[in-house]
Amino acid sequence: MDVYCSNNVLQARRAVEQLRLETELQRIKISAAAEQLVQYCQEHRRADPLLTGIAASSNPFKDKKTCVLL
Incomplete structure (x- = not known):
């Protein structure tokens, strides 16, 4: 039980x-972020x-050769 408590304390500290x-x-306002995103x-x-x-x-995803079934 002691290991369980110390693990919980460690998680809480983290x-x-x-x-x-x-x-x-430092956060920017949402409107400024949206404006920057649109501009980008x-x-x-x-x-x-x-x-x-x-x-x-x-x-690179296009097949180079076609597959022919006989």
Whole structure:
């Protein structure tokens, strides 16, 4: 039972230390973060394969050979 209690105390101390670290983080407002995210997406949209697609010649997932069943 003593090992169980010391393990719980250790976990609680780690949780408290993590919370202390998180309280020191500098946060930005959600509206500013959203604005930055939109700006980043607009600046990088030409290189985004989800928007522009992948050329068939450079697609690593496309089958190189066709499968023929006899």
